Amino acid sequence: MGNYKTIKYECDDGIAIVSLNRPKKLNAINFEMILELKELTNKISQNDSIKCLIIRGEGKAFCSGADLTSGEKKWKDTEDSLNNGYLPIFQNIISMPKPVISSVRGAAAGIGSAYSMSCDLTIMSENSYLLQPFSNIGLIPDGGSHWLLYKILGYKRAFQIAIESEKIFAEECLRLGLANKVVKDEILDSETINWAKKIIKQSSQSMMYTKKIMRDIDNKRFLEIYKIESEIQKKLSGTPDNIEGVKAFLEKRSPKFN
16 A cells, blocks of 8 residues: 555555554654555545554554654644644544554553544553643643543543543553553554454444444434434345344354455
8 A cells, every 4th residue: 555654554354454653753643654644544444355454553652642853844833733634544543434443552642642542442551551741731632632531531530631641551541441451561462463353253334334323423312323223224134244144143153244
């Protein structure tokens, strides 16, 4: 899918892996990485042969946030970088019709924390953590972090995390619902791959529509979601995946979806 300078890309058996690749900078995001992530996440979103995306970081950290030391002046201002730089990447992650897993080792700070939270699923190593450091420098969390924290945690806990600028370690993330799994550091990569392999055994169409519905729940009332579910269920009934799933259930075996 192209040659990239700040990220690594690999794909095998329907699982795409995007690795932030500035380990000496703890994978801090610079202008070039933004452009590369925009392009690659868009391509992955449109590639039907890819069933699951993993986002991870090379080296000791997932992502330490925006690179404040690069000296780059590529954007008109901060608002420009957030709306025209970072936002399309979030939109690609949230809207792509396949599950996205964030695999977090070490720090996921600032905008890196937001990217981790925006993924559909999160697995963390034992010593990893999320951090919103903005109040220490007179700013506020960005990258949609207020929305993400509030929806996951509720007002009081979200507000506390946003203003205290303290590390939220993996076990606490698991307890709060900011992570789905916590594993030992040395097996993080292998466990992430194993999880992805398990996930892609499920029906792609089922995962696609479930993600679509759940991502839109906050904009809908119960009866609106109920109606959408019934319409999609009608559309999926009798499809090859549906027929294979029922047949496998009756034959007491694992389904083999296309």
